[in-house]
Every structure is written in structure tokens, then in C-alpha cells.
Amino acid sequence: MKNLLLTISLAGCCVPAFAQNGNFADSLQLQAGTTGTVATQEYLPLWLTVKRFGTISDRKSDLSTYLRLRNAHRFGQEEDFYLRYGISLYNNNHFRDVFFEEAFARVGYRKWEIRGGRYEEMLGEADQELSSGAWGISGNALPIPKIGIALTEYADVPFTNGWLQVKGQFSHGWMGKEQYIRNAYLHEKTLYLRIGKERLKVYGGIQHFAVWGGNRSDLPKIKNSFSDYLNIVIGKEGDDGTVINEEIAPNRPGDHRGVLEGGVSWENEALQFMLYNQSMFETGQNISIKNTDRLLGLSYRNKNEDGALRGLTLEFINTKKMNSWDPLRVRESYYNNGIYLTGWEYQGRIIGTPLFINRQRGQHYFSDIRPYDWSQPKDSISGRGWNIISNRVTGLHLGGRYRIGTAIQGRTLITYTKNFGNYQNTATFNGGLTQWYTLQEIQWNTPLTGFSVTGGLAADWGKLGNNTGFMLGARWSFGSE
Numbered sequence: 001m002k003n004l005l006l007t008i009s010l011a012g013c014c015v016p017a018f019a020q021n022g023n024f025a026d027s028l029q030l031q032a033g034t035t036g037t038v039a040t041q042e043y044l045p046l047w048l049t050v051k052r053f054g055t056i057s058d059r060k061s062d063l064s065t066y067l068r069l070r071n072a073h074r075f076g077q078e079e080d081f082y083l084r085y086g087i088s089l090y091n092n093n094h095f096r097d098v099f100f101e102e103a104f105a106r107v108g109y110r111k112w113e114i115r116g117g118r119y120e121e122m123l124g125e126a127d128q129e130l131s132s133g134a135w136g137i138s139g140n141a142l143p144i145p146k147i148g149i150a151l152t153e154y155a156d157v158p159f160t161n162g163w164l165q166v167k168g169q170f171s172h173g174w175m176g177k178e179q180y181i182r183n184a185y186l187h188e189k190t191l192y193l194r195i196g197k198e199r200l201k202v203y204g205g206i207q208h209f210a211v212w213g214g215n216r217s218d219l220p221k222i223k224n225s226f227s228d229y230l231n232i233v234i235g236k237e238g239d240d241g242t243v244i245n246e247e248i249a250p251n252r253p254g255d256h257r258g259v260l261e262g263g264v265s266w267e268n269e270a271l272q273f274m275l276y277n278q279s280m281f282e283t284g285q286n287i288s289i290k291n292t293d294r295l296l297g298l299s300y301r302n303k304n305e306d307g308a309l310r311g312l313t314l315e316f317i318n319t320k321k322m323n324s325w326d327p328l329r330v331r332e333s334y335y336n337n338g339i340y341l342t343g344w345e346y347q348g349r350i351i352g353t354p355l356f357i358n359r360q361r362g363q364h365y366f367s368d369i370r371p372y373d374w375s376q377p378k379d380s381i382s383g384r385g386w387n388i389i390s391n392r393v394t395g396l397h398l399g400g401r402y403r404i405g406t407a408i409q410g411r412t413l414i415t416y417t418k419n420f421g422n423y424q425n426t427a428t429f430n431g432g433l434t435q436w437y438t439l440q441e442i443q444w445n446t447p448l449t450g451f452s453v454t455g456g457l458a459a460d461w462g463k464l465g466n467n468t469g470f471m472l473g474a475r476w477s478f479g480s481e
Contacts (some may be wrong), residue, residue, distance in 0.1 A: 184214030
């Protein structure tokens with residue numbers, strides 16, 4: 001709370017200083033809002049709580065209230081330089097939790113950008129509103145504090161006459177204390193190439209994430225020197241201090257995972273079609289032609305802002321293969337790791353696809369599943385089962401976005417999954433448990449300037465559980481959009 005008050009005080013001092021220059025309010029955006037949620041069970045249906053950057057608590061009823069400020073300034077004769085910054089302050093969990101969902105600054109020149117803080121981010125080329133969620137970062141969890149550099153949009157590669165473009169980023173983050181390995185770091189980088197400059201374009205890219213460093217008092221000391229960091233960046237095999245059996249060859253230090261993505265798009269002045277594929281891998285084992293695990297999607301986007309149908313997305317999901325051609329003892333387990341037992345999770349939320357199930361969510365489906373207390377001794381956690389209890393999933397997903405008249409916008413999500421658990425708990429999932437997740441959401445831009453109301457109805461049903469939930473939110477927006 002002391003740090004929170006200090007930040008608010010500094011913001012209060014800075015605002016008048018910018019205002020005196022006459023430029024502060026040019027692009028200032030202020031939003032204040034609140035969202036109420038209620039469900040028939042002790043938790044919310046899936047689509048009411050996921051892909052909302054950790055701002056909606058997963059409980060029977062709650063109120064999430066926020067205040068958001070964003071601003072931008074441009075400099076130079078052609079305004080090539082810019083500064084963007086923002087803060088989003090939230091309160092939820094029956095008024096107990098106050099936190100910054102965003103607190104960031106970005107300094108850029110044209111398409112290049114240096115950034116730092118907490119900022120909303122979803123990776124991949126799929127429609128962020130309609131997709132079931134990217135394998136890497138899909139907006140489930142609270143944004144991880146990071147610093148980094150990015151080429152934010154596709155830029156022409158010199159000497160290719162505009163036919164080849166590139167974009168990517170390189171970041172360093174902090175995973176915090178709510179982890180099995182406390183105060184671990186995050187390494188993140190992406191690189192995408194695209195061919196084509198007219199209607200037809202083909203693209204491909206790779207995303208790489210690694211959680212590394214950190215320590216526990218009841219584990220051997222984990223190395224975190226600069227040379228160890230370089231090993232993380234290039235994925236070099238080596239002993240980071242966690243190899244206790246000299247007869248076993250050291251693996252790559254840290255907890256690595258990545259995404260191979262590729263696709264093709266066709267567009268004209270009125271619409272765009274895109275076919276895309278995301279394939280997941282961990283430690284590199286699963287980079288193989290044998291791997292059939294993927295997120296395969298087809299999307300349509302209407303560029304006409306007044307069109308009734310704004311977009312459609314259809315996706316097929318399969319992660320059941322999981323390098324099953326290898327012996328069970330050496331197979332990968334998506335989002336899980338033998339040293340970094342928290343896995344691909346941040347503050348109780350899975351960072352990637354929301355169709356996987358962690359213990360935090362699984363406690364609502366199974367009476368014998370409980371979240372781990374990461375502060376407890378290792379013997380009470382290690383060897384008692386993965387944190388991500390279901391990462392072998394097949395499914396279909398359909399998302400649609402549309403407009404009714406000039407004031408009403410809607411979004412519909414329908415998802416079918418069959419959940420097979422992980423390799424350690426196949427008996428719990430008994431050959432596959434089917435589950436449906438649905439959401440119907442409507443936003444009304446009222447006649448009052450800047451005031452909108454959003455309502456949502458979600459229903460989950462199947463062998464994991466039956467649940468219905470409602471959402472009602474109001475938002476006031478001031479300043480430029």
C-alpha cells in the first residue's frame with residue numbers, strides 16, 4: 001500500500017507539469033469502470049474469467065473496479081519519435097485486492113520501441129478477441145513486469161523491394177515470489193518473417209520463453225550469472241546447479257518452451273482471410289514431423305467498420321500427441337517442469353492457452369485436487385503431481401464478432417473440449433472428459449458520451465462441471481480514443 005500511495009502521489013505531481021506544456025491532454029485517455037460477476041457455482045464459467053489479464057477473480061460473485069490512464073506524445077518534425085505511458089489500477093476479490101494491472105512506459109522511433117513495466121500483451125497473429133488463446137501468451141494472467149526492445153510492426157527488409165518484412169521482440173522479466181522457485185527471471189523473444197506486399201502474404205515465426213534463475217533455500221543454488229543468461233538465450237545445454245545425478249546428462253537450464261507459427265493471409269480493401277497454425281514445443285524435443293499437436297485456425301475479418309459481421313474465427317486444438325514416440329519417463333509435459341514446478345503460470349493463472357487446467361482451476365472440478373502453497377517445504381510439493389493437471393486436450397472453437405445498428409456490438413464464443421489430463425493422472429480423467437464453454441457478450445454504447453454498458457451470459461457444461469454465470473459492467477471514457 002505504501003508503494004501504491006507513492007506511485008499515485010508521483011502521478012499527481014507529474015500531471016500538472018505536463019499540463020503546463022499544453023500537450024498533456026492532446027491524447028489523454030481516462031477510463032473508469034466496474035464489472036460485476038455472479039455464478040451458480042463457487043467459481044465462474046471459463047470465458048468470464050480468462051483472457052482478461054487477471055482482472056476478474058474466479059469466485060462465485062465479485063466486483064472488479066478500475067481506473068485507467070493512458071497518454072502519448074509525439075516529437076520531431078515528422079513526429080517519428082513518441083512516448084506512451086499508462087496506469088491501470090484495479091480493486092477486486094471483495095475489495096481485498098488492490099493492484100496495478102498495467103504500469104508502463106514505451107519510448108519509440110517509428111516501428112522501433114523500448115518498453116518497460118506491466119503492459120497488456122498477447123502474442124501471435126490470431127484474432128485476439130475471438131481466438132481460444134495463443135500457446136505462448138494469451139492474456140489470462142496479470143501482465144508480467146518486463147523490460148525489452150521490439151520491432152512492433154512488420155518492417156521492410158532492405159534490398160527486398162518490400163517483398164520481405166520482419167518483426168520481433170526481446171524482453172527480460174521478473175516472475176515474482178508466488179512461484180515454487182522464487183524470484184525467477186523470464187526470458188522472452190520472438191521473430192517473424194513475412195513474404196508478400198500485396199493481397200497474398202505468407203508468414204512464419206518462432207516464440208521462445210524461458211523461466212530461469214531464482215532460488216529456494218531447500219534446493220541447491222541455481223546459477224544466474226551473465227554467462228548462464230547467455231546459455232538461456234541460445235538454449236545451450238548445461239548444468240545450472242540443479243543436476244544432482246552426475247550419470248544424467250544436463251538438460252537446458254531453466255524451464256523452456258516455445259511456439260512455431262506460420263500462416264497465409266489474403267486481403268483486399270474490404271476483407272481479410274487468414275489460415276494459421278501454432279505448434280507448441282518444450283526443450284526442443286517436440287520439434288519433429290511426428291508432432292501433430294497444434295492450434296489450427298481460419299479467420300475472417302470485415303474491414304468495413306459499419307458491417308454487421310465484423311469477424312469470425314474457427315479453430316481446431318490438439319495437444320494429445322506430446323512426443324508419445326519417446327519413452328514415458330522422458331516425454332515432455334506441456335507447461336510443466338521438473339525443477340520449476342509452478343510451470344507456465346503467473347500468480348495462479350496459466351499464461352498460455354486457457355483450455356489447459358491448472359490446480360487453481362482444477363480444485364473446482366475434482367474434490368482431491370488442491371492448489372499448492374509454493375512457500376511450503378519442497379517435500380510437501382515435489383513428487384505429488386504436476387501443477388498443470390490437464391495439458392492433453394482436443395477441441396473445436398468458434399468465435400464471432402458483430403454489430404447491431406450503430407450502438408450495439410456483440411461477441412459469441414463456443415468451445416468444445418475433450419480433456420485427457422497429463423501422463424501422471426490418466427485415471428482421474430478416465431479416457432477423456434468432455435466439456436463445453438460458451439459466452440454471449442453484448443456492449444451498448446449509450447447516448448451519453450463516453451458511457452457504455454456491457455452484459456454477458458456464460459454457460460459451461462459437461463463432465464468437468466455445470467455452471468452458469470452473468471456479467472454486467474459499466475465504463476466511462478474521457479478524452480481521445
